[in-house]
Structures are given as C-alpha cells and as structure tokens.
Amino acid sequence: MVQRRAALLDGRAGGRVLGDVDLESALAVCARDAVGSVLATARLEQAVGRTLRAAGGTLWGYEEDGELLAICFAGANMVPVVPVEDPRVLSRALDAFAGLARVQGRRCSSIVGPADAVLGLWGRLRYFWPAAREVRDDQPSMVIEHAPLVTADPRVRRSRPEEFDVVLPACVRMFTEEVGYSPVSGPGGPYETRVHGLIAQGRSFVRIDPSAPVSDRRLARRPAADVVFKAELGAVAGGVAQVQGVWVAPDRRGERLSEAGMAAVVQIARGEVAPLVSLYVNSYNERALAAYRAVGFRQVGTYATVLF
Numbered sequence: 001m002v003q004r005r006a007a008l009l010d011g012r013a014g015g016r017v018l019g020d021v022d023l024e025s026a027l028a029v030c031a032r033d034a035v036g037s038v039l040a041t042a043r044l045e046q047a048v049g050r051t052l053r054a055a056g057g058t059l060w061g062y063e064e065d066g067e068l069l070a071i072c073f074a075g076a077n078m079v080p081v082v083p084v085e086d087p088r089v090l091s092r093a094l095d096a097f098a099g100l101a102r103v104q105g106r107r108c109s110s111i112v113g114p115a116d117a118v119l120g121l122w123g124r125l126r127y128f129w130p131a132a133r134e135v136r137d138d139q140p141s142m143v144i145e146h147a148p149l150v151t152a153d154p155r156v157r158r159s160r161p162e163e164f165d166v167v168l169p170a171c172v173r174m175f176t177e178e179v180g181y182s183p184v185s186g187p188g189g190p191y192e193t194r195v196h197g198l199i200a201q202g203r204s205f206v207r208i209d210p211s212a213p214v215s216d217r218r219l220a221r222r223p224a225a226d227v228v229f230k231a232e233l234g235a236v237a238g239g240v241a242q243v244q245g246v247w248v249a250p251d252r253r254g255e256r257l258s259e260a261g262m263a264a265v266v267q268i269a270r271g272e273v274a275p276l277v278s279l280y281v282n283s284y285n286e287r288a289l290a291a292y293r294a295v296g297f298r299q300v301g302t303y304a305t306v307l308f
Contacts (some may be wrong), residue, residue, distance in 0.1 A: 015096030018059040018071070020051055025068045026059060027238075032083035034238040035143055035278045036114040036301055038186065040071065040079040041237035060100050062093040072097045072121075078108040080117040090116065098124035106130060106308065115139070115304035122306045134180075136305045138283040142297035146278050148263035149296040156229060156264035159204035164196060167206060170227035171195050172203035174247035203233040203273075205265050207257070228252045229261040233269060245290070258291040266295060 018026060027044050030037035047055035057075025061068050070082040070093035078101070082093045106129045111118050119137055126132070159167050175183045175191070183191035191295060196300075198204040207229040226249060234244030245266060248257050269277050280303040281288050 001119070003283070006015050013099050014092060015060050015062050018052075018061040020047065022059070022061060022068070023048055023052070026061065026071045029068055029083065031238060032080055033081065033114070034240050035141060035276070036083065037079075037081040038235045038237050038240045038242045038278065039077065040073040041075050041240075042235040043075060043079075057067045058104070060097055062096045064089065064092075068078065069093060069103045070097075072100075074101070074104065074108065076109055078111045078121075079113045080111070080121050081113065085280055089261075090120065091253065094120045095126060097121055101125055101281065102128050109308055111306040114141070115302040115305060118304040118306060121258070130308065132306045132308055134307045136282055136307070137304060139280045139303040140283055140289065140299045141278065141280045141301040141303045142292055142299050143276055143278045144266055144295065145270075146296060147270070148266045150259050150263045150294055152261035152264035152267045153207060153257070154264070155209075156207045156261045158202050158268070159199045159206045159230075161199055163206070163208070164199060166208065166225060167199065167204060167227060167230065168192065168195050169277060170230050170247060170249070171245065173247050177247075198232050198234075202263050204230070205261075205268070206230045207261060231256045231261065231265050233265075233273060236273055239274050240276045240278050241269045243269075243277060243279040246279070256291075258288070259294050262292065262295045281299045 023044055027041065030041040032046065034041070043055045043057060044059070052059050055075070060072040060074060062070040069084055069089060070080070072078065072080040080094070080097055082090050084090055084093070085097050094117065099119070102125065111122055115137065122132070122135065172182060172184055185191060195204070206227050208225045209228045211226050228249045229247070232244050233241045233244045235242040245261070246258065246262065248261070266277050279292065279297065281292065
C-alpha cells in the first residue's frame with residue numbers, strides 16, 4: 001500500500017507520454033482487444049498520417065522490459081486500454097496512468113472503456129479529482145458478427161445532409177435523456193459539429209416518418225416529418241463499428257422499432273463499414289438488452305463509464 005501511494009505521488013509511476021512515433025505500437029496494443037479498445041483505436045487511426053494533437057488528445061503508455069503493454073488516450077474522453085490477463089500488470093499500468101492523470105488534472109468529460117480498467121483507474125483518482133456526477137459500473141459490451149436475426153426495417157437509412165435540422169433535435173433528445181443535460185451550445189458548437197460530421201461520413205441512420213396531422217401546423221410549430229428511430233456508428237476502427245445513440249421517439253416506443261431499426265443498422269454496417277458491430281448498454285436497461293439480443297447481439301465483456 002505504501003509503495004502504491006508513493007507511485008501515485010511521484011506523478012508518473014512508470015508511465016510515459018507517447019508521441020507520434022509510438023502510434024504503430026499503440027495500435028498493436030489496441031488490436032489485442034479490438035472491441036474494448038475501439039474508442040481509443042478510432043482516435044489513434046485519426047492520428048496516423050496526421051498527429052496526436054490533431055486527434056484531440058494526449059497518449060500515455062505503460063511498458064515493461066521495453067514492451068508497450070497498455071495505453072490510455074486522454075482527450076475529451078479518457079479511454080484506458082489494458083489488454084492483459086495478469087492482474088498485477090493491470091494494477092501497475094493503472095498506477096502509471098493515475099500518476100499521469102493527476103499531473104495533468106481532469107480535462108475529460110468521462111472515463112470510458114472496459115470496466116476493469118475504467119473502475120480501477122477511477123478508484124485511484126477519486127480522492128484527487130472532483131467528484132463524479134455518475135458512475136455506470138455495469139454496461140454489457142455486445143457484438144454481432146453475422147446477419148441480424150430479425151427482419152430489417154426498410155425505412156431505416158443513412159441520414160442526408162439536408163436533414164440536419166430534423167436529425168439534430170432527435171440527437172439532442174437522446175443525449176439529454178441518456179446523460180441528463182443538453183449538449184447544445186449553438187450553431188457551430190462541438191455537438192452540432194459532431195452530428196454534422198456523422199451525417200457527412202454516412203454514419204448516422206434514421207427512420208423519418210410524416211408528422212401526425214394537426215389542425216394548424218403553424219400554431220403547432222412542428223416539422224413536416226419526425227425522426228422516430230435513430231442510431232450512429234460513433235466509433236469505427238480496427239474492423240469494429242460501435243453503435244451509439246440508439247433512440248426511439250417516446251410516443252413510438254413499444255412498437256418494436258428498435259429491433260427492426262437495429263437490424264437495418266447492422267445489415268448496412270456489416271455490408272459497407274466493418275464486419276463486426278458492437279455496442280454497450282446500461283445493465284439496468286432491460287428493454288434495450290432484450291432488443292439487442294433479439295437482433296443477435298451477444299455479450300463479450302463489460303464496459304464502465306464515469307461521467308463528470
């Protein structure tokens with residue numbers, strides 16, 4: 001215990017800040033757990049041919065005997081990747097990352113990734129960083145590598161650039177329901193820019209139905225069409241496409257739109273983006289878990305998220 005505390009206090013504890021020359025080795029670490037590391041891998045792949053600075057974060061590494069065993073991407077989200085079986089190596093790597101994180105201070109809005117690494121890192125930082133707003137410690141990580149088991153909704157398709165003003169409100173409602181606050185910061189803000197980017201990259205999927213008729217649309221202030229289902233491929237890297245932001249309009253829930261909608265997303269993603277589709281979901285969301293299992297997803301691990 002004394003040695004661990006000393007390691008935390010020395011600010012590095014065996015870890016070091018990696019540079020662009022380390023990207024190949026870092027990607028090799030991520031490849032040992034393609035599903036668990038996809039959030040970090042996506043950032044590292046962005047940095048290849050560019051720079052880590054351009055990817056929006058700092059990269060830390062942990063080595064033993066000259067071999068890179070673990071990495072941690074520290075950007076808007078902090079994503080530790082420690083794909084080792086030896087719990088002693090896991091502990092030493094997390095000590096190293098905690099030391100670096102204490103020196104840098106909290107700049108991230110969350111710590112997210114495989115539960116053992118996330119919860120272990122947070123356990124080392126919780127007495128030094130401001131309190132977390134919420135800790136989601138049990139989020140089944142699920143994958144599907146075959147055709148969906150239910151019929152895909154033919155009305156689910158990629159969003160179109162001209163539909164941004166219809167898609168954005170649905171994204172905001174989903175985020176607010178899930179996280180507890182609105183991400184909106186105005187035209188050109190980071191959340192709005194991300195939604196624009198996902199649409200432009202063909203990674204935003206929607207089903208848009210005509211709005212219910214009203215007596216006077218000008219008074220109702222409703223658009224001519226509503227998003228009733230949406231999802232995004234929030235991270236695509238290492239042969240994995242991770243689905244995020246799944247949402248069904250509240251007045252359409254109970255119609256099994258999520259099963260057929262997810263089947264469509266899986267079908268398109270596997271055919272055109274990546275052979276393996278993944279997602280993670282809160283364990284208490286039994287309705288979502290049942291829907292994903294019906295589509296054909298199976299659990300392969302557990303994620304955790306610490307929200308600030």
